Amino acid sequence: MQTEIFIAGFGGQGVMFAGQMFSYAAMDIGKEVTWIPSYGPEMRGGTANCTIVIADEEIGSPLVLNPPAVIVMNLPSLDKYESAVKPGGVLVVNASMIDREVKRTDITWVSLPCNEIAEEVGDRRMANVVAAGALLALMPILTLEDIEAALKAHMPKRHQHLLPKNVEALKRGAEYAKEHAIKAK
Amino acid sequence: MKRELWKGNEAIAEAAVRAGVEAYFGYPITPQSELLEYMSRRLPELGRAFVQAESEPAVINMVYGAACTGARVMTSSSSPGISLMQEGLSYIAGTEVPMVLVNVMRGGPGLGNIAPSQGDYSQITKGGGHGDYFPIVLAPASIQETVDLMPVAFDLAHKYRSICCILIDGSIGQMMEPVKMPDMMPVERKVYDWAVSGAIGRERHVLSSIYLDVPTEEKINLRILGRWKEVQENEIRYREYYLEDAETAIIGFGTAGRIALSAVRAARAMGIKVGLFRPISVNPFPYKRVEELSERVKSLLVVEMNAGQMLRDVQTAVRQRIPIRFYGRLGGVMPFPDEFVNELQDLLKNPGKPEDDPVDLWYRRMMAR
Amino acid sequence: MATTIVNPENLVYSRPKGLTDMPSHYCPGCTHGTAHRLVAEVLEEMNLLDKAIGIAPVGCSVFAYNYINTDFVQAAHGRAPAMATGIKRVLPDRVVFTYQGDGDLVSIGMAETVHAAARGENITIIFINNAIYGMTGGQMAPTTMPGMKTSSSVNGRDVETQGYPIRMAELLATLDGAGYVVRRSLHDPASIRKAKKAIRIAFETQVHGLGFSIVELLSTCNTGWGLTPVDSLSWLEEHMIPVFPVGDYKVSPEVAALKI
Numbered sequence: 001m002q003t004e005i006f007i008a009g010f011g012g013q014g015v016m017f018a019g020q021m022f023s024y025a026a027m028d029i030g031k032e033v034t035w036i037p038s039y040g041p042e043m044r045g046g047t048a049n050c051t052i053v054i055a056d057e058e059i060g061s062p063l064v065l066n067p068p069a070v071i072v073m074n075l076p077s078l079d080k081y082e083s084a085v086k087p088g089g090v091l092v093v094n095a096s097m098i099d100r101e102v103k104r105t106d107i108t109w110v111s112l113p114c115n116e117i118a119e120e121v122g123d124r125r126m127a128n129v130v131a132a133g134a135l136l137a138l139m140p141i142l143t144l145e146d147i148e149a150a151l152k153a154h155m156p157k158r159h160q161h162l163l164p165k166n167v168e169a170l171k172r173g174a175e176y177a178k179e180h181a182i183k184a185k
Numbered sequence: 186m187k188r189e190l191w192k193g194n195e196a197i198a199e200a201a202v203r204a205g206v207e208a209y210f211g212y213p214i215t216p217q218s219e220l221l222e223y224m225s226r227r228l229p230e231l232g233r234a235f236v237q238a239e240s241e242p243a244v245i246n247m248v249y250g251a252a253c254t255g256a257r258v259m260t261s262s263s264s265p266g267i268s269l270m271q272e273g274l275s276y277i278a279g280t281e282v283p284m285v286l287v288n289v290m291r292g293g294p295g296l297g298n299i300a301p302s303q304g305d306y307s308q309i310t311k312g313g314g315h316g317d318y319f320p321i322v323l324a325p326a327s328i329q330e331t332v333d334l335m336p337v338a339f340d341l342a343h344k345y346r347s348i349c350c351i352l353i354d355g356s357i358g359q360m361m362e363p364v365k366m367p368d369m370m371p372v373e374r375k376v377y378d379w380a381v382s383g384a385i386g387r388e389r390h391v392l393s394s395i396y397l398d399v400p401t402e403e404k405i406n407l408r409i410l411g412r413w414k415e416v417q418e419n420e421i422r423y424r425e426y427y428l429e430d431a432e433t434a435i436i437g438f439g440t441a442g443r444i445a446l447s448a449v450r451a452a453r454a455m456g457i458k459v460g461l462f463r464p465i466s467v468n469p470f471p472y473k474r475v476e477e478l479s480e481r482v483k484s485l486l487v488v489e490m491n492a493g494q495m496l497r498d499v500q501t502a503v504r505q506r507i508p509i510r511f512y513g514r515l516g517g518v519m520p521f522p523d524e525f526v527n528e529l530q531d532l533l534k535n536p537g538k539p540e541d542d543p544v545d546l547w548y549r550r551m552m553a554r
Numbered sequence: 555m556a557t558t559i560v561n562p563e564n565l566v567y568s569r570p571k572g573l574t575d576m577p578s579h580y581c582p583g584c585t586h587g588t589a590h591r592l593v594a595e596v597l598e599e600m601n602l603l604d605k606a607i608g609i610a611p612v613g614c615s616v617f618a619y620n621y622i623n624t625d626f627v628q629a630a631h632g633r634a635p636a637m638a639t640g641i642k643r644v645l646p647d648r649v650v651f652t653y654q655g656d657g658d659l660v661s662i663g664m665a666e667t668v669h670a671a672a673r674g675e676n677i678t679i680i681f682i683n684n685a686i687y688g689m690t691g692g693q694m695a696p697t698t699m700p701g702m703k704t705s706s707s708v709n710g711r712d713v714e715t716q717g718y719p720i721r722m723a724e725l726l727a728t729l730d731g732a733g734y735v736v737r738r739s740l741h742d743p744a745s746i747r748k749a750k751k752a753i754r755i756a757f758e759t760q761v762h763g764l765g766f767s768i769v770e771l772l773s774t775c776n777t778g779w780g781l782t783p784v785d786s787l788s789w790l791e792e793h794m795i796p797v798f799p800v801g802d803y804k805v806s807p808e809v810a811a812l813k814i
């Protein structure tokens with residue numbers, strides 16, 4: 001069994017962190033995992049993305065052409081990667097930064113205002129966690145509890161007080177996705 | 186043992202620390218800089234030597250000096266920096282002192298870019314510096330494999346008084362994977378009968394790569410070659426996947442090799458009987474094993490992130506026994522497994538002749554895209 | 555018809571011809587942009603745009619050729635003064651300049667820089683001193699100040715093990731081949747005006763065949779320093795200028811006699 005997640009957005013939207021969150025959770029439940037970022041100067045002002053591969057056996061390629069699970073946090077990322085989602089896969093769209101609908105009908109997708117939901121939870125910077133919650137609701141690669149345990153185990157001490165808010169953000173994302181997702185035709 | 190998620194460059198640094206590295210010298214260059222940054226924090230904390238030098242020529246000569254004492258010493262860099270070290274590497278080889286070199290390869294030639302590439306295979310396996318010498322080159326494909334090879338690299342360097350290079354690309358340096366770190370080994374400086382340490386209670390030792398007496402230089406060259414023969418005999422490393430019933434096989438090292446693993450699984454799911462041969466020691470290259478493989482399968486697909494540098498070694502082993510197909514991506518492009526699967530399907534349809542030039546066919550197909 | 559909001563008679567500021575129409579890739583707030591503009595303005599004012607050949611370094615300004623509107627080549631890390639020498643010796647009537655950071659010029663390129671100056675190579679160097687390796691992610695540079703935190707000196711530069719910063723203008727001023735060696739800063743408008751004047755004199759030095767010229771420009775790297783652009787400017791003034799005093803370190807009598 002192998003699943004791949006692809007996350008893209010602007011630098012500073014927590015794209016890399018969200019990917020690492022999935023990676024820690026996958027590792028902690030005994031899976032093989034790779035996390036690979038786009039790296040270098042392009043990250044500073046421009047776009048950032050990372051691919052996470054989660055599997056039961058030795059992982060081959062850390063990159064995949066058509067990932068089944070994709071999160072896009074900004075419009076350029078949707079424009080660029082909508083077509084890459086594997087047919088039947090899941091696409092999570094950050095509606096706070098993207099004002100268009102998804103055109104594909106062969107994938108399950110949800111468009112949710114990650115920034116606003118994160119703000120309601122109490123921290124705008126957790127938009128990435130909201131998106132992660134939404135993704136897991138539509139494709140249960142990991143459980144929300146796996147993520148929670150990983151955050152608890154690996155977040156630096158100085159951030160531990162943010163744990164309840166992160167869990168709340170995950171749940172809000174998941175709830176929104178369950179209610180509003182558009183199923184693949 | 187607990188698994189922890191490590192970034193490649195930092196895991197390599199920590200593995201070297203645990204393997205007892207006593208001194209590290211380096212210069213910043215992407216996509217390797219995290220290794221230097223990690224060492225800048227970690228080594229002073231342990232009372233070991235760290236210097237960020239003013240340039241790569243300075244780095245390699247600091248390494249040269251430290252290596253002459255018999256210490257476990259290493260440096261790391263990426264392609265342009267490694268090119269600058271070639272003079273020093275030749276001196277180190279000529280003086281027969283041990284060192285570990287990590288090359289986190291990036292796209293080239295020239296300044297190129299910072300994306301993953303395998304374009305330095307020939308440079309390190311076939312020379313690069315002047316003169317006849319033979320670095321041991323290990324090409325792992327994952328962070329765990331790299332971590333596991335770090336102590337091996339030091340052991341080999343010291344056993345054979347040789348340069349041992351860990352050859353990886355930017356993707357392994359930059360990605361994260363779960364790693365089981367080995368335990369911390371104590372730093373122990375062995376007493377070597379060749380190292381300089383001050384002639385306390387013994388004859389003095391002189392280390393040099395100058396042998397003005399020509400017959401002596403020839404003898405030294407033969408001694409270096411003799412050690413290399415031992416390395417060839419004893420230090421071949423590789424991994425094989427799904428080869429038992431394979432009718433065709435992919436050969437690739439490092440990242441191209443692991444990408445090929447995905448391709449092999451995908452092809453198997455389509456009913457293609459294909460296996461994977463992944464050399465880990467690319468110098469010495471597992472010629473014999475590839476030769477045996479070529480007697481069992483009907484054709485080979487060689488995949489690399491360069492223009493066919495390891496392909497030459499495969500061809501040497503196969504000696505036109507079966508058709509070989511080549512597929513490479515250049516300049517920092519990382520191939521997807523799907524590209525290898527396509528090649529494989531095409532190879533099965535049109536195996537071609539054993540004497541065909543694989544690079545020629547590949548080049549024409551690349552240009553037609 | 556589109557309405558023009560800008561009336562030509564009110565225009566006080568526009569892009570000099572010496573700069574291309576290319577959006578900058580530098581981090582917002584970086585003074586590389588200011589330095590580029592000064593070079594471009596001086597070359598334009600001296601009518602040298604079609605006579606000048608630039609050499610881009612390795613560092614954040616590796617793409618300087620995208621912005622400064624003259625012929626350009628791109629050097630290996632630290633080798634720009636050697637490349638400039640090669641060009642100038644073959645084309646002595648052209649104006650040859652390099653544009654280099656502190657890692658490029660003071661660290662890996664120290665030998666090339668010192669020897670170009672010692673030979674009295676008739677070239678001009680624009681030297682950006684931001685006390686850090688910007689491009690590779692903020693490591694310690696040979697101009698990093700004692701105690702300054704960087705990604706390879708996380709507890710601050712420890713002079714016991716990492717040594718002291720190199721003052722390049724002072725060092726080069728000791729060489730007989732150098733005609734014009736000065737340090738300026740880019741932290742406020744008055745300093746920027748003085749920097750421009752110095753760049754002008756440096757190019758005049760070359761045009762009059764008066765030897766090696768270099769203008770060291772104290773610059774900011776807000777990303778590498780972890781400060782806002784505005785805070786970086788005051789940080790430069792407070793922390794860099796005491797270590798790297800602004801001033802003229804060598805103005806040969808022939809250069810001093812130039813009437814500009």
Ligand SMILES: Cc1ncc(C[n+]2csc(CCOP(=O)(O)OP(=O)(O)O)c2C)c(N)n1
Nearest residue numbers: 214612613614631655656657658687688689
């Ligand atoms: C031989 C070689 N070594 C290392 C590098 C990596 N490298 C790129 S830029 C740079 C440092 C640039 O710093 P600086 O000159 O201070 O300029 P800045 O980026 O701060 O403008 C380094 C070390 C390289 N390109 N080539």
